[in-house]
Amino acid sequence: MKGQSLRFLKVATFVGFALLLVLPIWSVKYPPLTDYPNHLARAFILHHLNDPSYQFGRYYAADWGPNPYFLADFLTQVFQRFVGIYAAGRLLLTLCILSLPLSVAFFLRRANRGSEYLSLWAFVVAYNPNFLMGFMSFELSISLCFVVVGVWLDYMHTNQEKYWLLTLVLTTLLFLTHLGGFAMAGVILLLYTVLISGFGRRLLKTVLVFSPGAVLFLHAKLHGWTGRGLDYSGWAAIAKLHTMLVPFQEYTLAVKYITILGILITVAYFLWRRKYLRIQYVWIAVVVAIVTVHWIVPPKMYGDVAFIDYRFCIFAFLCSLAIPDFRGPRTLPIVLATAIFVIHIFQTGFYFASEQTHLSNIAKTFQYIPPNSLVLAYTAKGSVSWEKSDDLHFWGYGVIERGWITPRLFHQRALQPLQLRVPMYSDDDPLGEKLLKGEYTIDLVGKNYEYVWASNVSYLDPYLEKIADPLVSQGNLWIFRSKSFSGHPNSSTEDHLKTGYE
Numbered sequence: 001m002k003g004q005s006l007r008f009l010k011v012a013t014f015v016g017f018a019l020l021l022v023l024p025i026w027s028v029k030y031p032p033l034t035d036y037p038n039h040l041a042r043a044f045i046l047h048h049l050n051d052p053s054y055q056f057g058r059y060y061a062a063d064w065g066p067n068p069y070f071l072a073d074f075l076t077q078v079f080q081r082f083v084g085i086y087a088a089g090r091l092l093l094t095l096c097i098l099s100l101p102l103s104v105a106f107f108l109r110r111a112n113r114g115s116e117y118l119s120l121w122a123f124v125v126a127y128n129p130n131f132l133m134g135f136m137s138f139e140l141s142i143s144l145c146f147v148v149v150g151v152w153l154d155y156m157h158t159n160q161e162k163y164w165l166l167t168l169v170l171t172t173l174l175f176l177t178h179l180g181g182f183a184m185a186g187v188i189l190l191l192y193t194v195l196i197s198g199f200g201r202r203l204l205k206t207v208l209v210f211s212p213g214a215v216l217f218l219h220a221k222l223h224g225w226t227g228r229g230l231d232y233s234g235w236a237a238i239a240k241l242h243t244m245l246v247p248f249q250e251y252t253l254a255v256k257y258i259t260i261l262g263i264l265i266t267v268a269y270f271l272w273r274r275k276y277l278r279i280q281y282v283w284i285a286v287v288v289a290i291v292t293v294h295w296i297v298p299p300k301m302y303g304d305v306a307f308i309d310y311r312f313c314i315f316a317f318l319c320s321l322a323i324p325d326f327r328g329p330r331t332l333p334i335v336l337a338t339a340i341f342v343i344h345i346f347q348t349g350f351y352f353a354s355e356q357t358h359l360s361n362i363a364k365t366f367q368y369i370p371p372n373s374l375v376l377a378y379t380a381k382g383s384v385s386w387e388k389s390d391d392l393h394f395w396g397y398g399v400i401e402r403g404w405i406t407p408r409l410f411h412q413r414a415l416q417p418l419q420l421r422v423p424m425y426s427d428d429d430p431l432g433e434k435l436l437k438g439e440y441t442i443d444l445v446g447k448n449y450e451y452v453w454a455s456n457v458s459y460l461d462p463y464l465e466k467i468a469d470p471l472v473s474q475g476n477l478w479i480f481r482s483k484s485f486s487g488h489p490n491s492s493t494e495d496h497l498k499t500g501y502e
Helices: 002-026 036-047 070-080 085-111 116-124 136-158 161-175 179-197 201-209 211-223 237-244 253-272 281-296 313-320 331-354 356-368 396-402 442-448 458-467 491-501
Strands: 060-062 277-279 324-326 375-379 418-420 451-455 468-474 477-482
Touching (some): 002 331, 036 070, 085 116, 116 331, 136 179, 161 179, 201 211, 237 281, 281 313, 331 356, 356 468, 442 458, 442 477, 458 477
């Protein structure tokens, strides 16, 4: 009976934590996640591509394939078959946020049995900056990465081929989720296998589980990313130190430092009671390898993967949870992690709720742009952090609620499953940088678009005022109406462009 009661308590505790974890997502109309509206709008268009109520089919085409954003987009389409787009988006966010502690607990049970309670720290970092910036595919890849590692550990422990085959399948699915998780799984599995089994047959089998994903990557690179460069900014130690703390960062420095202090107290407690402590040295090596990659790669890489310096250290932190094998009293580390988790949820929930007035006021401006209009969005994050730039892609809700047509949707070939059917002017210049450099003319912007959505880009006002009249403003947002819009493309032009594009 005691064992059953303990299991019931663990399940009840997890359910309670899970409900707290998803509460911020389901308690607001507009989750203030930076890229989220853009991804949501793409999912909406894909679902309504042939809906006669919209003009999406004239401008966009589906491009489903074995691409590294496939899983999140596919799941959102599945969810939309049963619920509306807003609920579908929240279901995906819920999957992203809940799968992290579940997958870490799954991993810890195999990497360091008995330390599953440390997955409480995965609850703490669930709302990390990658999630707050709306990187849903990447968030899913973190969780799937730890599932892959856990299944591989099953193979290493049992040598049963069924686990190798399952790892092969899951690793390929991981590629179809995001390159970040796929790459980190490669680093972890290869290093762990070398350290445990050396350079032999098992290492070869480790390489083989990544071969389907590697082939798919090569195919995608050759057929879609050949025009995308890798643009690096200079390496800087301060930037590296700052981004090492990204997993613990949310909206305030106070909560960030409370989290770090809680981790340090937990480490100090383990060392103080070290007679109960054993160290899993192989996971120290894995963590060091991931952190080394973090320090080697320049701070930012745009092109195939943006904010690359934000991506590594959360893997390092979660892997580090497998290092301490502590068999002593655990009340202090459990209570500490729980308390910090509650602080994080309170902070996140408060911020989500506090942003609703601001975002709802922006949504009220949608009424000034008619349904099915051609809208060009120029948006910058302004003076706030990326995590707080929740209005950067907010125009995406206009696509959903008003059927707007815009080239600003994420549509990179061989990456996202949405493509432009008709080439659109100023396709890839959301900040207006190319306009400032004179790479295209503002006059043709006015002829190609009925409205311009300009948020935090006051530096473009002299250009926009030449071709459009200000229609309405809301904070740092201005909506302009073109003076010289020449109308939607006619069918013959559209057919010609479609043939050339495809």
